[in-house]
Amino acid sequence: MQKYDVALSFAGEDREYAETLRDLLIAGGYKPFYDEDELASLWGKNLYDYLSEVYKDRARYCVMFLSKHYERKLWTNHERQMVQARAFQENREYILPVRIDDTEIPGIPPTIGYLDLRLITIEEVYEALDKKLSGTTPKTAATDRTTASVVEQNTTEYVLLVSEDGKSYFVPVQKAHWDSIEISLELLPESPEETAFLRTLRRHITDAFARDVHIALALREDAAWVKPQEIVETTSDSQIVWKVVFNKERRRQNANPLGEMTFGSLSPDEMAEMRARRILLDEKLGELPADFQNRTGPTGLFNEVTLEMFIRGGNGFQISASPIPSLYRFIGKSQGQFEKFARLTSVLYLKLSHTVEEILQFDLKLLNSEQVEVKFKGRRRKRAANEPPHIFQVNGTCQLSE
Structure with missing residues (x-):
């Protein structure tokens, strides 16, 4: 049984591209295989056997990000061999290569059709992939559940986050706790833009050289100036959940003179x-x-x-x-x-x-x-x-x- 719509195969140095494509796929209602989403499943398993099964049998397509890093890595070569075995058995398009540079990859002939990230954006890669996925067999049952959960989110409450440059993000809230010192939220971002904003906030926390960032937040009948304190991205039942803790900025809560x-x-x-x-x-x-x-x-x-x-x-x-x-x-x-x-x-x-x-x-x-x-x-x-x-x-x- 195919569990994933797309398996993503990439080197760690090219994770940025794969992560963005994964976010776009989830926002579009698809279920990708992305290693960091499967940490609980991978824990304790024989990775050689488990990844062989995923790349050979459990996905409808495999997107391979081809680069000099991809050619050198042990695990990407293992993934490639499993993908090629599947493609050989089925005699149909299963490998969807995306080139980052001109490095030749064993088993991937130069005549095979590919997309080139030097010429198009990762968003355009997603658009092409979306057409291929939606134009063939129906989405997997797991994907249907993901789509249903997105529809349900539209009936839930939202939090408003306003960046320092004044851009507003309305993000669905799964859980919320608000007290006099901090605000804890579990967020379910619906768009790549919302996810990118949360990642930007996280970088300001983890990067020792980044400056502090302050944003405005509104939820229910309250609002506050806040500073991000902790941001963790998790996955539960193929749904991305961001656990975020903000500290209230007491100095900025003072009354307007x-x-x-x-x-x-x-x-x-x-x-x-x-x-x-x-x-x-x-x-x-x-x-x-x-x-x-x-x-x-x-x-x-x-x-x-x-x-x-x-x-x-x-x-x-x-x-x-x-x-x-x-x-x-x-x-x-x-x-x-x-x-x-x-x-x-x-x-x-x-x-x-x-x-x-x-x-x-x-x-x-x-x-x-x-x-x-x-x-x-x-x-x-x-x-x-x-x-x-x-x-x-x-x-x-x-x-x-x-």
Whole structure:
């Protein structure tokens, strides 16, 4: 019985190519054989016999990354011999060579069709492989289970990770633990881009010469500035699980000083409401309700610029507009996904701008291609011991069109 859609054969020096192709295959719903995914299976076994069985009998195709390193290694030569034996027995295309350089590999004639990584990208290799796999026999039963699990993930919750350059990654969460010091997550990345981002974070931990990296994170009704502390990639039932531990950045959690000052007759709590209305409804200064407009003080360029500065905030997370319309243009018409992602992004903005300390209610619904309905209730940080914390609501619609 064939257990794998593709077996990957490569030298350790060329692992980067194989690992990327493996990620693309898994994201596409296929099951590859990749040595590091099989550590538990390989442990204690006779590797010569086990790998012989995998490369000779257990995969539909074998992708061989041919290079000077591949030609020199003992194990890659063993894998090649098993692959060639299978190809000889079946008299059909089983070997799919990918050239990294011009090294001649015994048993691989120069006339056999191959892809060349000096001319195309590894993503284009995957596209060609995907066509070959999907155009022949159905995927293996194990692959069908993998595909089903990806569909199920779309009904689970997501975490939002925002890189230092402002790129957002919405990654499915299998388990989560959040306390006052650290955040522990089990993540199920759905795309090569998400996996590449996690690997980048891991390099900042393992490389002694790499600088510290700080990112923003939102999950459920909370958000924080965090620093990656531990990142481990594991595999369970052909599914990649990333176990990640973040430390909260206490210094960056401090309140926004500009957001806690009075301007004219506007209190910090009232300006926080104005900021929340901008985040959730995309309201600008001239579009605020009359009760806010009447308290903004004298009109004039100086006062408008100053008030705008107070509303945007000054802690490194400034609010110039709502993230919801641009997110809709990016996500498209997938209502369920858009609503989840828009809610998470709004939570990130509301919490990291110190607009609210606690979210008491937050309902967000896509009405049509033009409008999102928002019902929000939040509690501000308590400003005085003898006063209750300020609680406010934002109800309305956010326009999605420009």
